[in-house]
Amino acid sequence: MSSEIFNKSIAELAALLEAKAITSVELTRAVIARTQAVEEKVKAFNSYDPADALAQAAASDARRADGQARGPLDGIPIGIKDVIAVTGQPLTASSKMLANFVSPYDATVTQKLRQAGAVIWGRLNLDEFAMGSSTENSAFHTTRNPYDLERVPGGSSGGSAAALAAGEAIATLGSDTGGSIRQPAALCNVVGLKPTYGLVSRFGLIAFASSLDQIGPFTRTVEDAAIALQAIAGHDERDSTSFKVEIPDYRAALKTKKGPWRLGIPKEYFGEGLDPEVAAAVQKAVDYYRSLGCEIKPVSLPHTEYGVGVYYIIATAECSSNLARYDGIRYGHRSTEAKDVVDLYFKSRAEGFGPEVKRRIILGTYVLSSGYYDAYYLRAQKVRTLIRQDFLNAYKEVDAIITPTTPTPAFKRGAKADPLAMYLCDVYTIGVNLAGLPGISIPCGFSSGGLPIGMQLIGQPFQEADLLAIAHAYDSKHDWSRKTPNL
Numbered sequence: 371m372s373s374e375i376f377n378k379s380i381a382e383l384a385a386l387l388e389a390k391a392i393t394s395v396e397l398t399r400a401v402i403a404r405t406q407a408v409e410e411k412v413k414a415f416n417s418y419d420p421a422d423a424l425a426q427a428a429a430s431d432a433r434r435a436d437g438q439a440r441g442p443l444d445g446i447p448i449g450i451k452d453v454i455a456v457t458g459q460p461l462t463a464s465s466k467m468l469a470n471f472v473s474p475y476d477a478t479v480t481q482k483l484r485q486a487g488a489v490i491w492g493r494l495n496l497d498e499f500a501m502g503s504s505t506e507n508s509a510f511h512t513t514r515n516p517y518d519l520e521r522v523p524g525g526s527s528g529g530s531a532a533a534l535a536a537g538e539a540i541a542t543l544g545s546d547t548g549g550s551i552r553q554p555a556a557l558c559n560v561v562g563l564k565p566t567y568g569l570v571s572r573f574g575l576i577a578f579a580s581s582l583d584q585i586g587p588f589t590r591t592v593e594d595a596a597i598a599l600q601a602i603a604g605h606d607e608r609d610s611t612s613f614k615v616e617i618p619d620y621r622a623a624l625k626t627k628k629g630p631w632r633l634g635i636p637k638e639y640f641g642e643g644l645d646p647e648v649a650a651a652v653q654k655a656v657d658y659y660r661s662l663g664c665e666i667k668p669v670s671l672p673h674t675e676y677g678v679g680v681y682y683i684i685a686t687a688e689c690s691s692n693l694a695r696y697d698g699i700r701y702g703h704r705s706t707e708a709k710d711v712v713d714l715y716f717k718s719r720a721e722g723f724g725p726e727v728k729r730r731i732i733l734g735t736y737v738l739s740s741g742y743y744d745a746y747y748l749r750a751q752k753v754r755t756l757i758r759q760d761f762l763n764a765y766k767e768v769d770a771i772i773t774p775t776t777p778t779p780a781f782k783r784g785a786k787a788d789p790l791a792m793y794l795c796d797v798y799t800i801g802v803n804l805a806g807l808p809g810i811s812i813p814c815g816f817s818s819g820g821l822p823i824g825m826q827l828i829g830q831p832f833q834e835a836d837l838l839a840i841a842h843a844y845d846s847k848h849d850w851s852r853k854t855p856n857l
């Protein structure tokens with residue numbers, strides 16, 4: 371792994387901190403300096419507060435000196451997607467609607483990271499309200515792919531992926547509604563984990579589509595993903611959809627769960643539209659698993675082709691309802707031009723939301739409207755059940771499923787002006803959200819043009835320990851993610 375301190379993994383840094391070879395203040399200073407050096411090119415952040423981060427780092431060092439260190443995350447700087455609440459810091463969703471909003475409270479995940487001793491560092495850019503696959507829909511600026519600044523980092527958590535790839539954080543958090551953690555992770559050569567729906571609390575996450583949204587970590591290794599998930603998983607009474615499940619020791623499971631596993635290859639994920647270099651890289655990874663003694667089985671997920679259509683009905687329906695709260699009255703942008711209260715609603719929303727958000731609100735309102743509800747929304751919910759059933763059927767025969775994370779490596783900025791072309795970036799990630807399953811993207815190679823390629827492993831509900839162990843079996847023996855960008 372790179373000798374630069376800001377490119378090291380959580381596990382490596384935790385060992386250095388524990389050995390007192392470095393302090394959290396030194397590490398945090400290095401991350402701040404790196405951010406100040408490359409941020410002009412990468413543009414991953416919406417805001418950051420060095421003084422606040424250094425104060426947290428000093429507190430971590432003081433704890434450690436006192437013999438009160440809290441574990442592997444104590445003193446590690448972690449960036450947060452700008453849809454997750456951090457007390458006293460801006461919370462914008464990369465929208466004009468919330469451009470001046472400061473969060474009065476911590477999200478549960480933020481609180482849990484603090485309890486683990488992490489240094490909460492920087493708000494990361496995204497597609498406005500997490501709607502998009504390129505971070506070009508941010509109302510503020512476009513984040514660049516650190517491996518090629520002319521290309522997108524993916525989205526919607528593009529800032530979270532790019533910042534980590536560029537050495538501007540040691541890990542980051544994102545949210546994934548249809549692929550927003552896994553897709554940018556694949557495009558930026560980092561690990562991205564979307565946990566099972568209900569494993570991680572959504573309290574303090576700005577809602578996009580509540581039946582699909584899940585928070586998860588971006589890290590440099592699968593081991594780091596296990597460490598981060600350990601800190602943020604678990605039941606929360608403030609999120610009624612969070613499950614009461616036993617949380618195992620994920621990091622220990624990487625060693626105790628050894629396989630060999632039965633791995634399914636769904637034919638629907640290797641068809642038309644898949645870039646041959648991506649297909650070849652994933653195939654090579656599959657061959658590696660075979661060499662470990664894993665049984666590789668073809669499986670079928672026959673309703674895959676309806677995934678994107680179903681997603682864009684359910685996600686827009688839920689977003690039209692969730693975003694109704696931005697009315698210019700309670701918080702967020704308020705128009706100064708309005709004649710009366712109805713005009714105030716119209717103008718505040720017209721001025722505050724960007725074009726993609728408006729498109730989705732209109733679409734979502736339509737599919738929920740009387741006369742269309744049964745034809746669109748209700749039918750989409752039924753097909754969603756079939757999609758979940760496809761996966762559960764496959765899991766009668768296999769332990770996990772392997773697919774490409776994205777059809778192509780990172781595309782050029784501006785290349786997908788047509789919304790439908792953008793929506794199709796998520797063909798391989800959306801099914802996982804619709805079915806509520808855990809999915810992880812891990813680096814598995816580079817294109818001939820030097821762009822990162824990711825592979826997706828899909829696990830069974832709440833079986834993150836197995837999923838991480840399977841991913842670790844590959845990741846710990848390959849060092850793709852140690853190849854850092856030239857900035």
Ligand code: GLN
Pocket residue numbers: 500501502503525526545546547548549550551578685796
């Ligand atoms: N790209 C998908 C969308 O635009 C997924 C976004 C997400 O996961 N937040 O809705």
